[in-house]
Amino acid sequence: MSTAPTPSNRLPIAIAGATGRMGQMLIEAVLDAPDCVLVGALERSGHARLGEDAAQLVGRSGGCGLTDDLDAALRDARVLIDFTRPIATLQHLEACRARGVAMVIGTTGFTEDERARIDEAARDIPIVLAPNMSVGVNVTLKLLEFAAKALSEGYDIEIIEAHHRHKVDAPSGTALKMGEVIAAATGRDLKACAVFERHGHTGERRTGTIGFATIRGGDIVGDHTVLFAGTGERIEISHKSSSRATYAEGSLRAARFLATRTSGLYDMSDVLGLERLAPSV
């Protein structure tokens, strides 16, 4: 028999970057989830709205105060959901590690060294790190694994992504993840075969490379297409997000998953159990 959520057994969640585009989506998602409770809303020091009820950011009431104090934000939290910038996420990571708080990390744009620090912290706390929390993108990653294996010879692979004008990193974390999945599935090293820029006299396309193209404009939430261009045909595998709610819902699924773990680094494939469903090629 399952137990109905009560105020005392709801999952206590804190949100970093609470006033951001994703922060606000997450506040709404947590307020709407009967099994979760918002116990911390973190913003950078000096933010104009510190002290306000975080729920007010989304036209609601009954949240918790916006704070720049990590101790206060994490005091009652079991999971911190962080969609900020790498420098902020890494500060939050150390604080969570010291306090035994799990983390869902949606931030993108980490360097290799920064990634290694997340791996290291996952020895002590459970972490879900994923550049895209949507179910659709994570299923797309599995489709790409299959397609890349089946089309490994004779098809040129290009990854095209489009996002809103405010995005600060490129290519998107999702596009890079797609590249990693394709490279792994076809025995390539992404660092050696990725082409991020073309300009001027580029010469012919080098066989085996994976090209990336970035579009920034308007309010595009997030589009990704992988093109497999062969001779006489081409295949396109696309995902388009029309709302950030899908990332927020995925983040809550990740938070619930972490509540059952004590340490380790996980991705959305673990959260969604996609390994069990993936076709073997």
Ligand SMILES: NC(=O)C1=CN([C@@H]2O[C@H](COP(=O)(O)OP(=O)(O)OC[C@H]3O[C@@H](n4cnc5c(N)ncnc54)[C@H](OP(=O)(O)O)[C@@H]3O)[C@@H](O)[C@H]2O)C=CC1
């Ligand atoms: N994994 C996924 O599914 C998704 C990942 N993302 C990623 O999430 C991140 C955030 O995206 P988005 O919400 O659109 O960005 P926003 O710029 O809207 O929000 C970022 C938030 O982080 C805060 N912040 C930035 N720098 C710092 C800092 N140094 N210390 C403390 N707080 C800081 C910002 O505060 P301030 O406004 O004061 O700067 C803001 O509240 C990006 O890396 C993006 O790529 C986005 C969508 C989905």
Ligand SMILES: O=C(O)C1=N[C@H](C(=O)O)C[C@H](O)C1
């Ligand atoms: O910045 C965004 O908006 C997004 N960032 C993520 C990424 O870099 O892949 C995920 C999504 O595409 C939206």
